[in-house]
Amino acid sequence: MRTLRxxxxxxxxxxxxxxxxxxxxxGFYMLMPYLAGYLSxxxxxxxxxxxxxxxxxxxxxxxxxxxxxxxADRLGYKPLIVAGxxxxxxxxxxxxxxxxxxMLLIASAATGFAGALFNPAVRAYLATEAGExxxxxxxxxxxxxxxxxxxxxxxxxxxxxxxxxxxxAGAAVIFALLSVAQLCALPQRRGETTSTSVLADWRAIAGNxxxxxxxxxxxxxxxxxxxxxxxxxxxxEVVSAGSAQLLTASVFVVSGIVTVAGxxxxxxxxxxxxxxxxxxxxxxxxxxxxxxxxxxxPGPARWGPVAAAVAVLLAAAVLxxxxxxxxxxxxxxxxxxSGGRLVATHYGFYNxxxxxxILAGNLATGAVFGLARSAGADRLVWAGLVLIGAVTAVxxxxxxxxxxxxxxxxxxxPAYTAAPGRWPVRTGEEPGGPxxxxxxxxxxxxxxxxxxxxxxxxx
Numbered sequence: 001m002r003t004l005r006x007x008x009x010x011x012x013x014x015x016x017x018x019x020x021x022x023x024x025x026x027g028f029y030m031l032m033p034y035l036a037g038y039l040s041x042x043x044x045x046x047x048x049x050x051x052x053x054x055x056x057x058x059x060x061x062x063x064x065x066x067x068x069x070x071x072a073d074r075l076g077y078k079p080l081i082v083a084g085x086x087x088x089x090x091x092x093x094x095x096x097x098x099x100x101x102x103m104l105l106i107a108s109a110a111t112g113f114a115g116a117l118f119n120p121a122v123r124a125y126l127a128t129e130a131g132e133x134x135x136x137x138x139x140x141x142x143x144x145x146x147x148x149x150x151x152x153x154x155x156x157x158x159x160x161x162x163x164x165x166x167x168x169a170g171a172a173v174i175f176a177l178l179s180v181a182q183l184c185a186l187p188q189r190r191g192e193t194t195s196t197s198v199l200a201d202w203r204a205i206a207g208n209x210x211x212x213x214x215x216x217x218x219x220x221x222x223x224x225x226x227x228x229x230x231x232x233x234x235x236x237e238v239v240s241a242g243s244a245q246l247l248t249a250s251v252f253v254v255s256g257i258v259t260v261a262g263x264x265x266x267x268x269x270x271x272x273x274x275x276x277x278x279x280x281x282x283x284x285x286x287x288x289x290x291x292x293x294x295x296x297x298p299g300p301a302r303w304g305p306v307a308a309a310v311a312v313l314l315a316a317a318v319l320x321x322x323x324x325x326x327x328x329x330x331x332x333x334x335x336x337x338s339g340g341r342l343v344a345t346h347y348g349f350y351n352x353x354x355x356x357x358i359l360a361g362n363l364a365t366g367a368v369f370g371l372a373r374s375a376g377a378d379r380l381v382w383a384g385l386v387l388i389g390a391v392t393a394v395x396x397x398x399x400x401x402x403x404x405x406x407x408x409x410x411x412x413x414p415a416y417t418a419a420p421g422r423w424p425v426r427t428g429e430e431p432g433g434p435x436x437x438x439x440x441x442x443x444x445x446x447x448x449x450x451x452x453x454x455x456x457x458x459x
Contacts (some may be wrong), residue, residue, distance in 0.1 A: 025364040027174030030156035051366020060112030062355025067121035069348020084118030085179040092172040124344035138328040150256020219357025220392030225254025258320035277400040284323030288389020290318035291304040298378035
């Protein structure tokens, strides 16, 4: 009910974006949780090749976000959302027939570039519509996001009982329907550009050193969160080769349930105790400790298959809590550091940087996973991921600290205290930026009182 009340408090375009994201993730996660197993099983690819295919998919998405974000700011958000859904339809359809590594790389690149087209547009569109309520909007958005993750694998595993190609075909159909629905129902919106030159816009963003430091630091968090697609499915094969598909599906079910049931409470809890920047850092700490169960129980040899499977599911649950804590604050921080201008391009630039980290991280994780298995040193994989999380938390803290200090020096704003059980709102929270209202100064969303439809400079 809390999520439904918050959802109802937003305007129609924001609600459409949330519903569309459910459909996008429903179709995507019908297929993606099982791709690693399909590549390493029926197709017989080595672990490094599996990491390459998945890494290329993510790099073609994350790495091409800059182009997608720039096009979204220049052409409008809706055309890029529709074009991305159409391209992902084609990419998933190609996976029906792809059997060789070059064909798989092409299909994976197409599905990834599709995300590069619609993801920056969706996030910039939602940030524009939500105004001062961005943190809450992205929290509710993540509920729909994770609900798609929860529902998609359940349908996908049923189709997988027939053949992986049926799963790919089903995902392609979902995205074809989404393309038509968004073309017909979503209003057009356009971001604000600061010049007539794309290169000038890119140079301005590249000159924002604090933003670049934040993006580089957050690359580590993406390496960690992506392991739900790479390391955890590979570990499921190790733990229970005969029922790896069921365990993999359970990983995504657990992740979805944790986020759908707890997203708003998790965000509110972290925000009430640490604010936006502090909550982001604390969430990164949770991501780091998520791999400790697997470091303690790295396989079934000593503790048995049940304990090893429980360790995989516990890691997935803690990863979900950390991701739920990080996502709304991360998205808000990008907008704040943009100053409300060229929001989609900032998202694109940001994800281009973290895309490089994902490609490198997945190649390294896939290679280390195979080597560690051969050497009987499985714990090294999980200990390394814990270390990456700790370094990431420290680096992000340093990146957002100057913004926090500036806000502490600002004059106090009128306070709002939420009633028990409602969304807690803090005043003067970090981070902010030129032309941007400080996070947390909006009205109580539980009362469905809308803040301004736009922030300054984000029309």
